[in-house]
Amino acid sequence: MKKSGIISKAFVIFALIYLYTPIVVLMVMSFNSSRYNQMPFDFSFKWYQDLFQNNVLIQAAINSIWIAAVTGVICVILATLLVLGSQALSGRLKNSVQTFMLMPLTIPWLIIGLSILLMIRALDFEKNLFFVLAGHTVISLPYSVLVLQARMQSMDPALEEASASLGANVMTTFRRITLPVLAPAMVAGGFLSFMISFDNFVLSYFLMPSGFSTLPIEIQSSIKFGFTPEINAVSTIIIGISLLCLAIVGLIMGSSIKSLFGKKEV
Amino acid sequence: MKSKKQWLTAPGLLVLLVFAVAPLFIMLYYSFLSDSGAGFTLDNYKVFFQKSFYLSLTWSTIKNSIYVTLISLIIAYPLAYIMAKKLKGIKNIILILIIIPFFTNQLVRVYSWLIFLQDGGIFDAFLNSVSIIEGSLSLLYTRKAVIIGLVHAFFPYMVITIYLALEKVDNALLEASSSLGATKLETFRRITLPLSRPGILSGILLVFVPCLGTFVEPRILGGVNGTVIGTVIEDQFFEIYGWNFGASIAFILLAMVLISMNVLNYLGREK
Numbered sequence: 180m181k182k183s184g185i186i187s188k189a190f191v192i193f194a195l196i197y198l199y200t201p202i203v204v205l206m207v208m209s210f211n212s213s214r215y216n217q218m219p220f221d222f223s224f225k226w227y228q229d230l231f232q233n234n235v236l237i238q239a240a241i242n243s244i245w246i247a248a249v250t251g252v253i254c255v256i257l258a259t260l261l262v263l264g265s266q267a268l269s270g271r272l273k274n275s276v277q278t279f280m281l282m283p284l285t286i287p288w289l290i291i292g293l294s295i296l297l298m299i300r301a302l303d304f305e306k307n308l309f310f311v312l313a314g315h316t317v318i319s320l321p322y323s324v325l326v327l328q329a330r331m332q333s334m335d336p337a338l339e340e341a342s343a344s345l346g347a348n349v350m351t352t353f354r355r356i357t358l359p360v361l362a363p364a365m366v367a368g369g370f371l372s373f374m375i376s377f378d379n380f381v382l383s384y385f386l387m388p389s390g391f392s393t394l395p396i397e398i399q400s401s402i403k404f405g406f407t408p409e410i411n412a413v414s415t416i417i418i419g420i421s422l423l424c425l426a427i428v429g430l431i432m433g434s435s436i437k438s439l440f441g442k443k444e445v
Numbered sequence: 446m447k448s449k450k451q452w453l454t455a456p457g458l459l460v461l462l463v464f465a466v467a468p469l470f471i472m473l474y475y476s477f478l479s480d481s482g483a484g485f486t487l488d489n490y491k492v493f494f495q496k497s498f499y500l501s502l503t504w505s506t507i508k509n510s511i512y513v514t515l516i517s518l519i520i521a522y523p524l525a526y527i528m529a530k531k532l533k534g535i536k537n538i539i540l541i542l543i544i545i546p547f548f549t550n551q552l553v554r555v556y557s558w559l560i561f562l563q564d565g566g567i568f569d570a571f572l573n574s575v576s577i578i579e580g581s582l583s584l585l586y587t588r589k590a591v592i593i594g595l596v597h598a599f600f601p602y603m604v605i606t607i608y609l610a611l612e613k614v615d616n617a618l619l620e621a622s623s624s625l626g627a628t629k630l631e632t633f634r635r636i637t638l639p640l641s642r643p644g645i646l647s648g649i650l651l652v653f654v655p656c657l658g659t660f661v662e663p664r665i666l667g668g669v670n671g672t673v674i675g676t677v678i679e680d681q682f683f684e685i686y687g688w689n690f691g692a693s694i695a696f697i698l699l700a701m702v703l704i705s706m707n708v709l710n711y712l713g714r715e716k
Contacts, residue, residue, distance in 0.1 A: 187527040191539060194524050197597065198546045201557035204567050208560065257457040264453030276454060283465055285706060287658025289675055290695050293682060294468030297692060301471045313464040320457070378550040380661065385682075395552040402556060402665055411560075414553040425548050429541070 202418065209411035226412040233409055236397055240413075243377055243393040246308075250315040251373035255365050257316070258323035258372075262331050263357070277328075281321045288318060292385035299386075306388040314382040319375040323368035326432065330364030367431040374424040378417070469699075476693035489693035499677075503697075506673040509663075510656035512592050517600035517652045518645070525604050525644075526637075529611035540608065547601045555665050558594045559585065562666070586668035594662040599655065603648030610644025611637070646713045653709075654702055674698050 212223040230236060265276050283291060295314050299306060338360070342352040380395035387396065394417055401407040479486040493499045524543075528536045546554070561568050562585040569581045584590050614637060622632040660675030674694060681691030 184531070187531045190523055191527055191532070194520055195539070195542060197520075198543065198601070201561040201597070202546060202549065202554070204561050205553070205557035257460060260453040260455075261457035264451050264455070264457075267450035268454075276458070279461065280457065282461065285654070285702070286465070286469075286699065287655065287675075287702060289658050289660055289678060290472075290699050290702075291465065291468070293678065293691070293695050294472040295464060296682070297475050297688070298468040298471045300688070301475075313460070316460060317465045320461070374548060378548075378552075380550075380552045395550060398550075398552040398556055399661075399665075402559065410556065414550070414556060417550050417553055421549050422545065425545065 205411055206415045206418065209415040226409050230409040230412045230416075235392075236394070236407075236409060236413055239392045239394050239397045240416075242391065243395075246311065246315060246383075246393065247373045247377035249312055250319050250376035251369045253312070253316050254320045254323040254372035255369040257320055258327050258368055259361065259365055261324055262327040262361075266331065280324045283317050284321045288379070288381040291317060292382045295382075296385050306386060308388065308391070311383060311386045311388075314386050315376040315379060318379065318382060319372035322371045322375050326368035326371055326428075327361065327364045329432075330361055334360045363431045367428045370424045370427050374421055374428075377424075378421060472692045472695060475689050476696050478689045480687065480689055489690045490697075492690065493694060493697060499694075502672065502674060502677060503701075506657060506675075507701075509588070509591065509595070509673060510653050513595045513599060513656050514649055514653045516592065516596045517603045518648070520596070521600050521603035521607055521648060522641075522645070525607035525611055525641075528604075529608050529614075530616075540605070543601045543604050547598065551598070551661060554598060555594055555662055558590070558597070558666055562590055562593070585666065587670050588667060591663045591667040591671045594666045595656055595659065598662065599652040602651040603645075606647040606651060607641055607644040610641040610647075614640045643713060646709055650706065650709045654705055657701055657705070658698060674701075 209226055210222055210224070212221040212225050261276075261280055265273055265280070268276055292314060295310055295317075296306075299310055304310075334357075338356050339352055342356045343349075347355065378395065380399060383393045383396055384399065387393070392400075394413060397407075398410055398414065401410045476489055477485045477487070479488055528539055532539065560566060564581045564583055564585065566585075568584070572582065584593070618636055618640075619632055622636050623629070627635065658675055660673065660679050663671035663673045664676050664679070665671075675698070678691050678694050678698065681687045681694065685691075
């Protein structure tokens with residue numbers, strides 16, 4: 180019994196090492212003054228200082244953030260409406276609408292990106308930021324929907340009925356009952372969609388107009404066309420931002436974050 | 446009043462129709478266009494199914510996904526089992542630790558493997574220092590590197606789905622089984638495994654299916670040895686400008702995704 184306990188712990192530790200080693204190495208290397216991630220380790224903030232003077236990367240960061248912010252807001256609005264509206268549906272229609280809302284999760288991003296690119300071509304447009312936002316919205320929307328649905332399902336429908344039977348009109352019930360219940364999930368869903376968009380490379384890669392880039396695109400071109408040593412520092416900052424978003428989502432949603440995964444049942 | 450409320454779904458559904466569904470139909474349309482401008486043709490699909498290159502490419506893409514799924518299962522099942530049945534207080538912390546990495550940026554993750562696995566990189570240095578190997582393993586730019594990177598990206602999904610299934614398995618059932626004389630192995634085979642089957646199947650779905658459509662990990666970690674359907678599609682659009690042919694390969698990929706999803710769904714529904 181005791182032996183199996185040790186084996187269990189060793190297995191968990193091994194799995195965590197596999198998950199974290201490369202990321203931790205990357206973060207540590209961002210503080211190493213060597214240009215090509217060579218040892219010995221020599222602590223310095225050099226790459227962070229360089230980063231704040233690298234206008235290309237700063238512009239890319241600004242682009243990443245505002246695209247993700249706009250995507251997040253659009254996703255929350257659309258997802259809230261979708262979840263509220265689908266409550267009013269019933270039977271098979273409700274099922275199909277709910278499946279349809281999550282459809283983008285099942286299509287590879289590669290295909291979503293390419294098909295929008297082909298649509299731009301079919302319509303004879305130039306690549307522009309409108310389609311970038313549309314693409315980001317399509318892939319990020321299901322995540323907001325999942326969070327809001329989880330919250331909606333945990334809400335007692337008797338609350339809305341009670342409010343209505345006590346004479347509140349639809350708007351009042353929404354404002355005083357439904358909205359306060361949904362609000363935390365709206366914030367959490369927004370941050371989740373923000374994060375999906377902020378981290379997304381594939382859609383930006385296919386749809387971004389030339390001369391415009393985001394942080395993931397900068398990382399890719401640094402890998403492809405030659406090494407930019409500030410990339411370690413950028414990556415570390417990106418991980419930091421993702422963790423911050425995740426912490427916010429986790430704090431708001433608490434244990435129901437697990438239900439996000441339970442939802443995608445076969 | 447209720448009849449009006451359902452219209453709230455309209456904006457969201459419209460966005461999905463215009464920017465997710467319509468583009469797929471446009472892609473389907475392009476996949477039947479001939480490059481010479483001679484109208485509709487099946488040639489793009491014919492080329493794919495007649496050239497052995499594309500068939501072996503399809504097979505190696507599927508094989509990649511199978512490897513990644515199997516290795517993920519080998520890591521994820523014991524991990525989920527240990528978390529659900531052996532660990533007490535710290536299991537929530539471990540669950541969070543497992544969730545965190547897959548919310549990190551895909552490019553950052555791939556790039557961190559690039560640094561880690563590069564010749565003379567940290568991994569080689571570590572193995573040299575404990576004298577497991579001498580020199581370099583030269584893992585980077587091989588299929589192995591692609592699989593290492595993809596398993597890293599996807600196995601947490603499987604840990605979570607299996608964990609959620611195992612958590613629901615009542616410990617009393619396991620105790621009953623062993624007090625009735627079943628060995629540990631029998632209890633596992635007759636009770637734990639069947640009850641965790643839905644979790645295993647959702648896990649397979651969440652690993653195998655997205656794996657079919659990846660191109661970033663194979664491209665960056667596999668180099669020329671990482672060619673899969675995804676990278677060939679990318680080349681068609683960005684290097685060769687064979688858009689119509691690219692569209693048809695993308696559709697074949699989509700078909701593979703939908704077929705595997707339906708098969709897995711069907712297996713999940715059985716009994």
